[in-house]
Each structure stands twice: as structure tokens, then as C-alpha cells.
Amino acid sequence: MWQGMFSVFVLFGLWQAAGALRVGGIGDIPTPVDVARALVDATQTSRYWSSWAISGERVAIGFLAGTLIGVPVALALGMNRTLRGIVFPVMETLRPVPPLAWVPLSILFWPTLELSIIFVIFLGAFFSVALNVLGGVDAVDPSLLRAARSMGARPRHIFWMIVLPATIPAIVTGMALGMGLTWEIVIAAEMIAGKAGLGYLAWEGFVNGSLVSILVAMVSIGIGGFLSCGLIWVLGQRATPWQRKS
Amino acid sequence: MLQGSPRSETGGALSIRSVGKVYDPGGDHVVALEQFSLEIPSGQFCAVVGPSGCGKTTLLNMLAGFESPTSGEIVMDDEILAGAGKRLAPGADRMVVFQQGALFPWKTVLWNVTCGPVLQGRLSPDRAEADARAMLARVGLEGIEHQYPGELSAGMLRRVEIVRALLIEPKILLLDEPFRALDALTKSVMHECLLELYDLTRKTVFFVTHDLEEAIFLADRVVAMTARPGRIKKMIKVDLPRPRDYRIVSSERFGQLKREAVDAIYDEAKKAFEAGEREFA
Amino acid sequence: MILAAPQTWQMALGFGLFVGIWYLTSAVLKLPRFEKIPDPLGVLIEWLSWNPIYGLSIFTPDYYKHIGYSIYRAFTAFVLAVALGVPLGLFMGWSPLFRRFTFPLVELIRPIPPLAWVPFAILLLPGTEWAVIFVTFIAAFFAMVLNSLLGARSIDPVYFRAAQCLGFRPWDVFIHVVVPGALPFVFTGLQLAMGLSWFALVAGEMIAGRYGLGFMIFEGYSLAQYRNIIIGMGTLGLLGYASSAGVRMLGRRMMIWRERQLGGGAE
Numbered sequence: 072m073w074q075g076m077f078s079v080f081v082l083f084g085l086w087q088a089a090g091a092l093r094v095g096g097i098g099d100i101p102t103p104v105d106v107a108r109a110l111v112d113a114t115q116t117s118r119y120w121s122s123w124a125i126s127g128e129r130v131a132i133g134f135l136a137g138t139l140i141g142v143p144v145a146l147a148l149g150m151n152r153t154l155r156g157i158v159f160p161v162m163e164t165l166r167p168v169p170p171l172a173w174v175p176l177s178i179l180f181w182p183t184l185e186l187s188i189i190f191v192i193f194l195g196a197f198f199s200v201a202l203n204v205l206g207g208v209d210a211v212d213p214s215l216l217r218a219a220r221s222m223g224a225r226p227r228h229i230f231w232m233i234v235l236p237a238t239i240p241a242i243v244t245g246m247a248l249g250m251g252l253t254w255e256i257v258i259a260a261e262m263i264a265g266k267a268g269l270g271y272l273a274w275e276g277f278v279n280g281s282l283v284s285i286l287v288a289m290v291s292i293g294i295g296g297f298l299s300c301g302l303i304w305v306l307g308q309r310a311t312p313w314q315r316k317s
Numbered sequence: 318m319l320q321g322s323p324r325s326e327t328g329g330a331l332s333i334r335s336v337g338k339v340y341d342p343g344g345d346h347v348v349a350l351e352q353f354s355l356e357i358p359s360g361q362f363c364a365v366v367g368p369s370g371c372g373k374t375t376l377l378n379m380l381a382g383f384e385s386p387t388s389g390e391i392v393m394d395d396e397i398l399a400g401a402g403k404r405l406a407p408g409a410d411r412m413v414v415f416q417q418g419a420l421f422p423w424k425t426v427l428w429n430v431t432c433g434p435v436l437q438g439r440l441s442p443d444r445a446e447a448d449a450r451a452m453l454a455r456v457g458l459e460g461i462e463h464q465y466p467g468e469l470s471a472g473m474l475r476r477v478e479i480v481r482a483l484l485i486e487p488k489i490l491l492l493d494e495p496f497r498a499l500d501a502l503t504k505s506v507m508h509e510c511l512l513e514l515y516d517l518t519r520k521t522v523f524f525v526t527h528d529l530e531e532a533i534f535l536a537d538r539v540v541a542m543t544a545r546p547g548r549i550k551k552m553i554k555v556d557l558p559r560p561r562d563y564r565i566v567s568s569e570r571f572g573q574l575k576r577e578a579v580d581a582i583y584d585e586a587k588k589a590f591e592a593g594e595r596e597f598a
Numbered sequence: 599m600i601l602a603a604p605q606t607w608q609m610a611l612g613f614g615l616f617v618g619i620w621y622l623t624s625a626v627l628k629l630p631r632f633e634k635i636p637d638p639l640g641v642l643i644e645w646l647s648w649n650p651i652y653g654l655s656i657f658t659p660d661y662y663k664h665i666g667y668s669i670y671r672a673f674t675a676f677v678l679a680v681a682l683g684v685p686l687g688l689f690m691g692w693s694p695l696f697r698r699f700t701f702p703l704v705e706l707i708r709p710i711p712p713l714a715w716v717p718f719a720i721l722l723l724p725g726t727e728w729a730v731i732f733v734t735f736i737a738a739f740f741a742m743v744l745n746s747l748l749g750a751r752s753i754d755p756v757y758f759r760a761a762q763c764l765g766f767r768p769w770d771v772f773i774h775v776v777v778p779g780a781l782p783f784v785f786t787g788l789q790l791a792m793g794l795s796w797f798a799l800v801a802g803e804m805i806a807g808r809y810g811l812g813f814m815i816f817e818g819y820s821l822a823q824y825r826n827i828i829i830g831m832g833t834l835g836l837l838g839y840a841s842s843a844g845v846r847m848l849g850r851r852m853m854i855w856r857e858r859q860l861g862g863g864a865e
Contacts, residue, residue, distance in 0.1 A: 156612070176828070258714050408765060
């Protein structure tokens with residue numbers, strides 16, 4: 072533990088020294104103290120908190136929509152061979168297109184900017200969740216299914232008693248990965264097309280040539296991503312008690 | 318090395334002096350071994366049998382240098398291998414054949430068996446390859462040099478692993494239940510194969526197992542251990558003539574020795590079973 | 599559970615429905631909102647045209663200029679990320695002491711999304727070119743470090759013990775145990791990093807690029823040359839797919855021992 076603290080301390084120490092001594096070339100970087108002070112100042116303003124709220128809302132809606140649609144779609148594709156044969160190749164074809172490449176098309180299609188940003192977030196979360204869950208369904212131990220069939224279980228029972236519970240860990244993983252991706256997307260989308268939010272805050276710092284504001288926004292974004300991913304993992308552990316290590 | 322003269326001055330005499338091992342002295346305080354003393358002369362095949370959790374693997378790990386004893390010391394040819402709380406790092410003089418197998422799956426058989434001497438710079442790659450081919454052929458493994466371990470059967474893997482262990486010319490060979498996962502038939506083939514290699518090289522062998530018949534068939538001496546904390550329950554000198562083959566199992570002397578050993582170990586196995594023992598380091 | 603490959607009629611039906619609905623909604627019925635989306639036929643004609651209306655098709659040098667820039671950036675960033683990230687991650691996974699010192703630093707910086715570095719990188723690095731490459735690098739770098747670290751830690755300790763018994767020196771252990779043992783995870787990392795590179799690259803090019811497919815898409819939007827948006831997206835999809843396939847092929851080459859094992863043999 073102390074080694075980690077030591078390293079972090081050294082990093083900040085060097086950064087502070089480089090800033091204070093204006094070491095050639097990187098002397099213009101604000102020091103950690105500057106950034107901390109600016110961050111504290113920012114928390115006094117309502118604009119800072121409304122940026123949080125706006126980004127948070129976009130992430131929440133897009134992510135929830137992606138999960139709520141992605142999980143059932145993946146389960147259906149996992150259970151039905153014909154459906155999968157029809158839909159999955161199309162999904163696989165669309166998947167390599169990076170989510171942010173959808174931004175302009177999304178803006179064209181959706182009537183409001185807000186909806187188009189949320190749609191791109193939705194796409195990112197959907198693919199992450201759906202592909203992980205589909206992988207989870209494929210990985211269900213066939214001997215469990217055989218055991219269930221030999222005991223006379225109907226497909227309906229097999230789904231509710233075996234496939235769904237066995238897939239929960241994959242759902243959690245997909246959600247956590249999707250959450251990470253979601254934060255990436257919202258930041259970029261706000262920089263490309265936004266008028267508010269944490270990503271826009273960073274962009275505004277850039278437009279004003281203020282490294283301090285950029286760093287404040289970066290730190291805030293990092294905290295946001297960290298907290299939301301952490302939340303997913305905690306909820307996920309709750310949902311899968313049998314995976315806990317004794 | 319294949320012509321190594323029996324009982325030559327290769328060393329490998331082991332002296333285990335009142336060794337004790339306590340896990341987690343502050344908390345649960347599990348005594349794995351207590352006042353364990355054993356002398357193994359150079360070139361002897363010594364088998365240690367005991368119920369699960371009697372500390373036999375712990376003992377082997379201390380000999381190999383993976384763990385250090387809590388008390389006592391272990392000496393090999395006047396060199397202190399381990400003392401209370403300290404140990405000599407593992408090295409090529411004490412080669413281990415692991416229970417679960419430890420051939421590098423990402424390397425070919427040939428690389429696996431020659432890497433020791435070659436990386437140490439003791440043999441040229443060509444020389445090591447020639448030695449390896451000779452010894453592999455001896456145990457009936459020809460033409461598998463360029464295969465990967467994943468392509469071999471369990472019995473072949475064990476043979477390759479023993480060949481690897483002998484090719485680095487250790488002073489002592491440590492085997493940790495090496496045939497545990499094999500079926501009965503493969504196991505008996507492996508026993509004869511191991512004995513052939515032993516008769517050829519006469520290294521000191523320290524063999525850990527829970528299979529009494531295996532121990533008697535292979536060893537010069539069988540050390541029966543008590544349930545935890547592990548101590549010596551009985552030493553049985555196996556005076557069956559060498560070279561041995563599988564007919565010896567049906568001999569009268571074998572039966573006597575086995576009865577002797579079963580009597581010694583049965584109570585301990587029962588004790589361990591009743592204590593709900595699971596496998597312990 | 600279902601591991602059989604899709605049948606041809608199913609695939610045909612799937613793609614047929616997808617393209618058909620797209621064409622119907624955007625070109626034939628011209629439904630509200632959908633009418634703004636370029637229709638598939640128009641896009642295809644433009645893409646393959648000798649004389650494209652909006653200046654970009656497979657016969658125009660500009661199209662390849664965008665592709666060339668994107669590939670150059672993605673490739674540079676990816677190679678840098680692998681060259682730096684893999685040794686660092688392997689060493690972190692191998693040496694507990696080194697890990698204790700460095701892992702907290704990685705964890706401190708990692709939650710910041712790579713794309714949040716864009717403005718910072720533009721201001722700090724000379725020219726937008728390096729800013730875009732830097733952002734792409736960051737995205738791939740952490741994937742490589744973490745997967746290499748996991749890979750090194752996933753190696754069964756028995757192999758390290760065996761190496762000690764065989765008299766390996768530390769360097770031998772690293773080359774012959776850590777590197778090959780971690781390879782399956784490193785390979786997973788390569789695939790992830792490839793995907794993340796393209797992901798970050800597109801955003802970087804949209805925000806700060808002057809050429810490249812991300813820029814091409816964004817320009818298509820701002821100049822109302824909407825067909826170019828779809829052409830750009832399609833090209834990105836193809837390139838993304840091709841590079842993943844390339845990484846997969848490389849992985850199979852690097853791990854012959856695994857292929858053979860999975861391919862059968864005794865046990």
C-alpha cells in the first residue's frame with residue numbers, strides 16, 4: 072500500500088516541481104495545486120454542477136436504454152437459432168463501425184441534439200451489453216441443460232431456471248464495459264456537438280486556451296466514470312452472490 | 318551421464334533435523350510438521366506415505382526451497398538448505414517433478430527437456446539434444462521431440478517430465494505424487510519406467526505419495542507418517558531385490574511389507590478422515 | 599448454446615430486411631426523419647462512381663488520402679501502445695514489487711477517458727497530427743498494459759517453480775515463461791486495443807483532424823454531402839474488420855502450441 076502512495080506522491084511532486092520551475096517546454100503546465108484550487112473554485116459554481124447533471128443524465132438514459140434493449144435482444148438471439156441466423160450477421164457487420172462515427176448521421180436523423188447524443192450513447196452500450204450477454208448464453212454449461220432436459224424441463228423452465236441465472240455474470244460484465252464506453256462517448260459527443268456537459272467544459276477550456284479548466288474537466292470526467300463503473304460492479308456482486316470468493 | 322556408475326560420489330545425502338512447520342503462527346496456528354527427523358543416504362529411494370494433510374508435500378516444498386521451516390534445519394552434503402525462517406533458493410541440484418505437471422505448454426518436448434542444461438550453459442544444444450533423444454528413447458518416447466505437451470497423453474507427459482528432471486543432473490530428485498492422476502494401467506507402466514531410470518542413474522529420490530503399494534514397489538525405504546501434525550509413525554526397510562518388475566507385487570515378502578505398512582497407517586488415515594481433513598499444502 | 603453457423607438463407611434474409619427497410623424508409627416512402635438519411639442505392643452508386651457528385655469514391659485520390667491518413671495514425675498509435683504497453687504490463691504482472699509501485703499510478707490515470715485528453719493534447723503537442731495519434735495511443739495503451747498484466751498473473755505458479763528448479767536466470771524466466779505464458783491474454787489485449795484505436799481515432803479526427811475518415815464523415819455532415827457520411831462509416835467498418843482479422847491471424851501464428859492442443863491430440 073505505501074509503495075503506491077509513494078509513487079503517486081512522487082508523480083505529483085515531480086509535476087508540481089516541473090510546473091513551478093518551468094522546466095523547458097512543459098513549464099506552462101499548471102501544477103497540481105493550481106488544478107486542485109481551480110477544482111475547488113469550480114465546485115462553487117452552479118455551472119459546474121449543471122455540467123455534471125447534463126452529462127450524467129445523458130449517460131443514464133442512453134445506458135439504461137442500451138441495457139434494457141440489449142439484454143432481451145441478446146437472450147432472444149441466444150435462445151432462437153433462426154432469429155440469430157437472421158439478425159446476428161447484420162449486427163456483426165455494423166459492429167466494427169466506431170460509435171462516434173454515428174454522430175453526424177444521428178444528428179441528421181433525430182430532431183434534437185439531445186436525442187442524437189443519447190442515441191449514440193445507446194448504440195455504444197447496446198453493442199457492448201448484447202455481445203457480452205450473447206457470449207454468456209453460449210457459454211452456459213451444456214451438461215446443465217442436459218440435466219434439466221432429462222428431468223423433463225420445458226424450454227421455458229430452462230430459460231428461467233438455467234440460462235438467465237447463468238448469464239447474469241455476463242450481463243454484469245457487459246454493463247460495466249458498456250458503462251466505461253458510455254463515458255467515452257458522451258465526452259466525445261459533447262466535444263463534437265454539445266453545448267453543455269463535462270465534455271463541453273473541457274472543450275470550452277480548450278477554446279479559451281486554459282489548461283487549468285481542461286484538467287479540471289478531465290479530473291471530473293475521470294471521477295464520473297470511476298464512480299459509475301464502481302456502482303455497476305457493486306450492484307453486480309450483489310446480483311451474483313455465488314461468484315463471491317470465500 | 319547415462320553410464321553414471323551406481324552410488325558414485327554424486328552427493329545428494331539428505332539430513333532432515335527436527336524440522337517443524339507452523340502455518341499462520343499468530344492466527345489459526347496449524348502445525349503441519351513437528352520434530353521431523355530423517356536421514357537419507359546418497360542414492361537411496363525414499364518414499365514418504367501418509368494420510369492427506371500429514372505435511373508430506375510441505376516437507377517436499379521445504380527440501381525444494383519453496384518454503385522454509387519454522388524450526389530445525391535441512392542439510393544436503395554439508396550445505397544447509399533451510400533453517401528456521403530461511404532457505405536456499407530453489408536450484409537445479411534439487412529438481413522437482415510436480416504433481417500437476419509443469420512442462421511448459423508453449424515449448425516443444427525437446428525444448429522442455431534440454432532447457433535446463435542449455436540455459437545453464439552446462440551443455441551445448443547439440444549435446445543436450447543427443448542426451449535427450451537417448452533418454453527419451455529409453456523410456457519408449459521416440460519421434461515426439463517436436464510435439465507440444467498438449468499433444469501428448471498423460472502417461473507420456475509424466476515420462477517426459479521425469480526425463481527432463483534427470484537430464485539436469487540434480488543431486489536429488491523430488492517427486493510430489495507424480496502419478497496421482499493416472500489410471501491404474503498407465504501407473505504400473507510408469508512405475509517400471511521410473512525404476513529403470515533410477516537403476517540407471519542412482520540419484521537420491523524423495524518420493525511423496527499416499528499409495529502404499531506404489532511406495533513399497535518403488536522404494537528402498539518407506540516412511541509412514543502420522544496425521545497432522547506430521548511425525549514419523551514407522552520406517553519400513555524394503556528389502557525386495559532390484560531390479561524389480563511387476564511380478565514382485567504378488568510375492569510373499571511384498572505382502573508382508575504391505576501388511577506392516579497398512580497396520581501402521583490405517584489408524585492415521587482414519588484419524589485424518591474423521592478430522593474432516595482436506596488436502597493441505 | 600447455438601454454435602452452428604447461420605444458414606445462407608438466414609443471412610440473406612437478415613441483410614435483405616436491413617437494406618430493404620433502409621431503402622424503403624429513406625427513398626421510397628420518404629418517411630419523416632428517415633428522408634434525411636441517404637438511401638443505400640444512392641450511396642452505393644456514389645461510392646462506385648467514376649464521377650462522384652460529392653467528390654469521393656473509390657476512383658478518387660482524395661478518398662485514399664483520407665484512408666491513408668487514418669491507417670497511418672491508427673497504426674502508429676497501435677504500434678507505440680504495444681511496444682510500450684506490453685513490456686510494462688508483463689513486468690508489472692511478473693514483479694510484485696514493481697506492481698505495487700506502478701499499478702496505483704495506472705489506476706489513477708486510467709479512469710480518464712482517452713477522448714477527454716483531446717483538448718489537452720492539442721494544446722500541449724505541436725500540431726493536431728500528434729494530438730490525434732496521442733489520444734489513439736492512450737486508448738490502446740491501457741488495454742495493452744492491463745491485459746499483459748493479467749496475462750502474466752494468470753500463469754500457473756508451478757511454471758515459475760519449475761523454472762527455478764531448472765536453474766533459469768531471471769531473464770530466461772521472463773523470455774521463456776512470462777512472455778509465452780501471458781501470450782493468450784496479450785492477444786486478447788491486441789484485439790481490444792485495435793478496436794479502441796479505431797474508436798478513439800474517429801473521435802480524434804472529428805474533433806481535431808484535417809484529413810482522415812473521421813474528418814471525412816464530419817465534413818460530409820457540415821457540407822451537407824450526406825452520402826459521404828455513409829461511405830466513411832462503411833470504409834471504417836471494413837478497415838476495422840480487416841485489422842481485427844489481421845490481429846487474429848497473427849495471434850494464431852504466435853500460439854501454435856495452443857492451436858495444436860485445441861485441434862485435438864491425445865487427452
